[in-house]
Amino acid sequence: MPIVKPTPETIAAAAEALRRGDLVAFPTETVYGLGADATNSRAVARVFEAKGRPRFNPLIAHVADLAAAERIASFPPLARRLAEAFWPGPLTLVLRKRLAGKISDFVTVGLETVAVRVPAHPVALALLAAAEIPVAAPSANRSGHVSPTLANHVLDDLGDIPALILDGGPTAHGLESTIIDASEHDIVQLRAGALPAEAIERFLAIRINRAAEAVDPATGERPIAPGQLASHYAPGAPLRLEATHTRPGEALLAFGPDALRHDGSTFNLSPTGDLVEAGANLFAALRKLDASHPTAIAVMPIPDTGLGEAINDRLRRGAAPK
Ligand code: TXA
Ligand code: MG
Numbered sequence: 001m002p003i004v005k006p007t008p009e010t011i012a013a014a015a016e017a018l019r020r021g022d023l024v025a026f027p028t029e030t031v032y033g034l035g036a037d038a039t040n041s042r043a044v045a046r047v048f049e050a051k052g053r054p055r056f057n058p059l060i061a062h063v064a065d066l067a068a069a070e071r072i073a074s075f076p077p078l079a080r081r082l083a084e085a086f087w088p089g090p091l092t093l094v095l096r097k098r099l100a101g102k103i104s105d106f107v108t109v110g111l112e113t114v115a116v117r118v119p120a121h122p123v124a125l126a127l128l129a130a131a132e133i134p135v136a137a138p139s140a141n142r143s144g145h146v147s148p149t150l151a152n153h154v155l156d157d158l159g160d161i162p163a164l165i166l167d168g169g170p171t172a173h174g175l176e177s178t179i180i181d182a183s184e185h186d187i188v189q190l191r192a193g194a195l196p197a198e199a200i201e202r203f204l205a206i207r208i209n210r211a212a213e214a215v216d217p218a219t220g221e222r223p224i225a226p227g228q229l230a231s232h233y234a235p236g237a238p239l240r241l242e243a244t245h246t247r248p249g250e251a252l253l254a255f256g257p258d259a260l261r262h263d264g265s266t267f268n269l270s271p272t273g274d275l276v277e278a279g280a281n282l283f284a285a286l287r288k289l290d291a292s293h294p295t296a297i298a299v300m301p302i303p304d305t306g307l308g309e310a311i312n313d314r315l316r317r318g319a320a321p322k
Contacts, residue, residue, distance in 0.1 A: 003151050003165045006123045010166065015130035017163040023047060025140045025154045026127050027168025028119040030090045030176050030194050031147035031283070032154050033062065033137030034162060035127075038072075044106040044136050050161045053143040059107045059136040060092050060115040060177070064128040069093075069116045072101030072134055078204070079182035085203055088120035090173055090194035094181040107136045113183050123168045139176060140165075144234055146283040146318070149174045153287060174280035175310045180208070192310040194279065235290040235297065239319035243298035251294035253285060255302050265292040275307040282311055286318065 004010045006027075014024045021043040024035045034050065036043040038061045048055060063069045066083050073095035075083065083093060097103060097114040108114050116134075119125065128135060139147035140154040140162070148154045151167035178193035180200070188209045189197055197208055237251070243260070246252050251265040256273035259266070267285040269278035289297050299315055302308050 002160050002162055003155060003167050006126075006166045006168060010164065011123065011126050012130055014127055014164045014166055015132075018043075018127075018131045018135060019133065021046075022163040023050060023161060024127070025148075025151070025158070025162040025165040026124055026137070027121055027151070027166060027171055028062075028124045028137075029121045029172045030119070031149055031171055031174065032140040032151065032165075033119075033124075033135075034140035034154075034158065035062070035135040035137040037131075038107050038134040038136035039102045039104055041104040041106045044104050047136065047138060048106070050158060051138060051141070051143045053138065056109055057143075058109045058111060058115065059138050060117055061103055061107060061134040062117055062119055062124065062128060062137050063134050064125055065118055068128075068134065069118065072098055072103050073114050073116050074098055076182065076185070078185075078187060081204070082180065082182060082187075082200065083118075086195060086200070087118040088125065089118070090120070090175075090177040091200075092117040092177040092179045092191075092193075094179060094190065095183050101134070103134060104136075113181075115179065117177055121168065121171075123166055127166070144322070146235060146286050146314075147176060149280070149283050153284070156287075170280070170284070172280065174282055174284070175307065175314065178310070181211075192313045194307070194310065196306045197309060198306060234318045234320075234322060235286040237290050237294050238296045239315060240296045240298045241315060241319050242301050244301075246298045247295070249295035250298045251289040251292055251296075253289060253297050253299045255300045260298075260300060262298075265289050265294060269302075275303070275305075275311065278302065279307045279311055282314065 036047045141157045149171045173194035175194045178195040179191035181188045190211045246262045252262040254268040
């Protein structure tokens with residue numbers, strides 16, 4: 001059983017395991033990550049192997065602070081302002097990779113950019129500080145499945161692949177970090193996440209383009225996070241979105257005070273209609289409803305503002321044909 005309580009001793013052991021090239025699962029404020037030494041190609045390759053992750057999908061490098069991030073990536077002025085304002089926190093910045101940073105090409109899948117973040121979780125920060133290496137960490141789930149928000153979710157998906165699973169309890173946000181491409185002058189949101197775009201827009205006093213809207217005028221191409229696959233975050237049962245009634249055999253993912261009446265398995269993401277609470281509950285709710293083997297999971301409509309943007313993004317991908 002690789003799940004351990006985080007103590008100075010287990011965190012030191014986890015840091016040692018990372019430095020040896022082993023994999024370690026650890027809590028962040030968003031979801032649990034499956035960490036590997038980002039400078040060790042062999043260790044990073046094991047992450048792809050363990051998750052069954054497509055090789056074209058790059059990983060996020062996690063570091064303890066902005067100084068460590070600056071060793072692996074170059075920060076244009078806007079990127080530095082965002083890092084200073086929102087790190088540690090659920091914001092991932094895609095930046096130009098610095099060769100001196102020694103990040104393995106397996107992390108960036110050969111791209112000239114690298115995704116970096118400083119997580120706001122005491123256990124993650126203690127681990128990064130002790131390991132003294134950048135740690136490549138995708139969400140600690142099988143590729144395509146919903147992300148883990150509890151140590152037991154990691155165990156269910158990955159068994160004893162991680163040398164250790166540091167158990168930090170339920171993650172605070174329950175949704176992955178927001179990804180912003182800040183490598184160029186024009187910043188673009190590649191993935192909606194735990195930091196609402198509105199918060200960044202308020203801070204910068206500009207509107208941020210979403211990846212789907214931003215088209216490169218030179219090439220006509222859309223910038224995307226290569227991992228933003230149509231089908232992702234998918235439970236076993238199909239999702240039926242915008243449900244206004246339920247059918248026999250279905251489970252119900254409800255939201256708000258006016259939940260539909262339903263006889264079978266039901267989970268209300270937030271009876272008061274609070275999007276922060278709903279985000280924190282989303283993935284655990286999907287896993288729980290899935291366990292009752294429904295014919296489908298009917299999902300009530302969820303407002304598309306604030307964290308609703310990230311919640312609806314995950315639900316749409318979960319509902320996409322596999
Ligand atoms: O909250 C999170 O971000 C969690 C925790 C563990 O930090 N991590 C996470 O990692 O969600 P993952 O691997 O599940 O998602 C990383 C996303 C993928 O969609 C990937 O395509 C994108 O980041 N990404 C990584 N490097 C990139 C790059 N250089 N350019 C564009 N997208 C990149
Ligand atoms: Mg993931």
